[in-house]
Amino acid sequence: MSDSSDFVSSEMPAPAVDTATIGLFADASPVTTQAYQVLARKWRPRDFSTLVGQEHVVRALSHALEQQRLHHAYLFTGTRGVGKTTLARILAKALNCETGITAHPCGQCQTCREIDGGRFVDLLEVDAATNTRVDEMRQLLENAVYAPTAGRYKVYVIDEVHMLSNAAFNAMLKTLEEPPPHIKFILATTDPQKIPVTVLSRCLQFNLKSMLPTAIVSHLQTILAQEQIQAEREALKLLSHAANGSMRDALSLLDQAIAYSAGVVTTDAVQGMLGAIDQTYLHRLLAALAAADGVALMAIADEMTLRSLSYRQALGDLATLLQRIALAQTIPQAIPEEWADAPTIAAFATQFSAEDIQLYYQIVLHGRNDLSLAPDELTGFSMTLLRLLAFKPSAVGNLPAADIATTPLPKKVASPTVPPHAISASAGQVSQPAAGPQHTRASASLSAQSVSTEMPVASATVALPVVAPPAPASAPLLPGQADSIDWPTLVLQLNVTGLAKQLATQSELLSVQGSQYVIRTAAKPLSQGSPVEKLRQALSEYYQQPIRLQVEVGEVQSQTAQHRDETARSERQQAAEQAIQQDPLVQGLLAEFDATIVPNSIRPV
Numbered sequence: 001m002s003d004s005s006d007f008v009s010s011e012m013p014a015p016a017v018d019t020a021t022i023g024l025f026a027d028a029s030p031v032t033t034q035a036y037q038v039l040a041r042k043w044r045p046r047d048f049s050t051l052v053g054q055e056h057v058v059r060a061l062s063h064a065l066e067q068q069r070l071h072h073a074y075l076f077t078g079t080r081g082v083g084k085t086t087l088a089r090i091l092a093k094a095l096n097c098e099t100g101i102t103a104h105p106c107g108q109c110q111t112c113r114e115i116d117g118g119r120f121v122d123l124l125e126v127d128a129a130t131n132t133r134v135d136e137m138r139q140l141l142e143n144a145v146y147a148p149t150a151g152r153y154k155v156y157v158i159d160e161v162h163m164l165s166n167a168a169f170n171a172m173l174k175t176l177e178e179p180p181p182h183i184k185f186i187l188a189t190t191d192p193q194k195i196p197v198t199v200l201s202r203c204l205q206f207n208l209k210s211m212l213p214t215a216i217v218s219h220l221q222t223i224l225a226q227e228q229i230q231a232e233r234e235a236l237k238l239l240s241h242a243a244n245g246s247m248r249d250a251l252s253l254l255d256q257a258i259a260y261s262a263g264v265v266t267t268d269a270v271q272g273m274l275g276a277i278d279q280t281y282l283h284r285l286l287a288a289l290a291a292a293d294g295v296a297l298m299a300i301a302d303e304m305t306l307r308s309l310s311y312r313q314a315l316g317d318l319a320t321l322l323q324r325i326a327l328a329q330t331i332p333q334a335i336p337e338e339w340a341d342a343p344t345i346a347a348f349a350t351q352f353s354a355e356d357i358q359l360y361y362q363i364v365l366h367g368r369n370d371l372s373l374a375p376d377e378l379t380g381f382s383m384t385l386l387r388l389l390a391f392k393p394s395a396v397g398n399l400p401a402a403d404i405a406t407t408p409l410p411k412k413v414a415s416p417t418v419p420p421h422a423i424s425a426s427a428g429q430v431s432q433p434a435a436g437p438q439h440t441r442a443s444a445s446l447s448a449q450s451v452s453t454e455m456p457v458a459s460a461t462v463a464l465p466v467v468a469p470p471a472p473a474s475a476p477l478l479p480g481q482a483d484s485i486d487w488p489t490l491v492l493q494l495n496v497t498g499l500a501k502q503l504a505t506q507s508e509l510l511s512v513q514g515s516q517y518v519i520r521t522a523a524k525p526l527s528q529g530s531p532v533e534k535l536r537q538a539l540s541e542y543y544q545q546p547i548r549l550q551v552e553v554g555e556v557q558s559q560t561a562q563h564r565d566e567t568a569r570s571e572r573q574q575a576a577e578q579a580i581q582q583d584p585l586v587q588g589l590l591a592e593f594d595a596t597i598v599p600n601s602i603r604p605v
């Protein structure tokens with residue numbers, strides 16, 4: 001705090017004593033005696049008109065006060081830092097102001113000033129979090145029978161009232177049921193569900209809202225103007241988001257930011273102070289995701305690593321960004337135009353579907369929670385990005401399922417790192433389904449980094465990595481009898497491409513006599529000319545001796561390499577589907593969204 005002393009202003013009110021203390025109920029926060037008064041205390045609202053963001057409560061209380069319809073117990077609920085105790089103090093003033101019970105306490109009379117200074121004897125503030133015991137509550141309530149010393153009402157403000165023990169609640173209940181006329185209870189809590197119904201039913205309940213970031217920004221601007229401190233609007237936005245709906249936190253952060261930036265509160269300084277992520281990283285991540293560009297995605301992650309950015313923060317900020325995109329999709333006008341990234345958010349809102357964004361949000365939240373479980377944070381972060389990529393829904397989901405099931409993948413989609421076959425089948429197994437489970441397991445242990453290089457960049461399908469072991473390097477077979485040669489396996493080891501490869505994979509071996517090979521294919525265009533010659537050359541090269549090749553046209557009876565490939569593919573498909581269905585995250589998503597996996601939308605890679 002010493003470096004903040006240059007902000008001392010001569011017109012500052014005397015240091016406030018936070019609360020009147022009695023007996024065991026000493027205020028937990030020590031009385032501050034230093035010259036600099038923190039903004040949250042200095043700018044604590046002193047009447048209803050300066051209370052930010054709780055107009056609905058103010059209106060109801062003002063009416064009640066004006067019409068003298070006073071309840072004996074009030075319950076203020078709401079998250080921390082939204083102004084519950086502030087409101088309680090203003091209400092205490094309204095009840096005790098020497099000008100009479102009023103919605104506009106004068107702020108000038110001795111009572112008002114004493115309440116503002118926290119010195120009023122008939123305002124008893126208790127923090128239930130530190131005074132939960134029943135005898136403490138009894139002692140407090142025993143004093144309730146005595147008339148107020150100075151004021152009209154004895155006002156008990158019990159903060160965090162849900163922390164009281166059951167016995168303490170019971171002790172309080174008696175007084176709540178038959179309160180002396182000079183007693184007012186103001187209970188405050190962040191967790192009203194923990195309060196017994198018997199207590200709740202005797203209170204007039206007001207729910208205070210979380211502060212909207214825009215309300216916080218404008219309040220901070222008002223304060224800064226009066227403190228004559230310059231600040232960049234963008235910096236205040238960052239602070240308001242970090243404050244998470246709490247005005248008290250926003251003011252504390254502003255205090256820090258003022259000290260941190262020593263002068264003008266700049267965006268850079270606040271980003272540094274909050275460890276905030278430069279939003280452009282997140283924008284680029286989403287752009288890469290929209291393009292299904294896994295390589296770019298991983299490159300950005302690497303960049304973030306070099307900058308030593310916090311992954312937890314990054315995922316948190318990404319979730320916030322996704323929430324804004326979802327908002328822009330649903331209620332476009334809810335995105336304030338003055339937001340620097342409003343146009344970017346609007347653009348993303350059209351690039352992704354609402355379902356995408358909802359799903360991404362869940363994945364990012366799960367990923368953030370799971371960071372601590374990951375071997376290291378980078379792995380956890382990369383894995384989350386890969387999940388986002390894997391779940392990139394695409395046009396595939398819109399195709400009729402049957403089409404996808406029967407249409408072979410285009411060649412370029414097949415990952416070059418996964419051989420179509422890694423099977424060494426012996427003769428006699430030709431008609432058996434070729435691939436065993438060990439060839440088709442979905443890899444859960446595949447490291448994020450190694451996946452990035454074989455990311456299906458072109459295809460935006462739901463994909464789980466499936467690895468097959470590399471083909472065993474088998475020695476070239478010697479020419480022999482047709483039934484001792486596994487033609488579908490053999491052709492995959494031949495150095496053929498294009499039409500010759502088509503011929504090789506769509507044919508069956510009819511006979512072998514010495515170096516004379518006879519094969520059959522149903523595809524007539526492949527049965528003559530260069531495909532045949534190229535396949536012959538490849539066979540000669542394979543056997544390292546001249547081979548003669550004859551091609552017949554007719555219906556193929558046995559399994560071809562292509563058939564086998566399809567079988568293997570379908571088994572890989574099943575394995576991938578199974579892996580997807582057994583993935584705990586997916587199960588969570590299915591349950592949460594009451595969703596189903598689009599049949600055949602899962603593709604092994």
Ligand SMILES: [Zn+2]
Nearest residue numbers: 097106109112
């Ligand atoms: Zn007054």
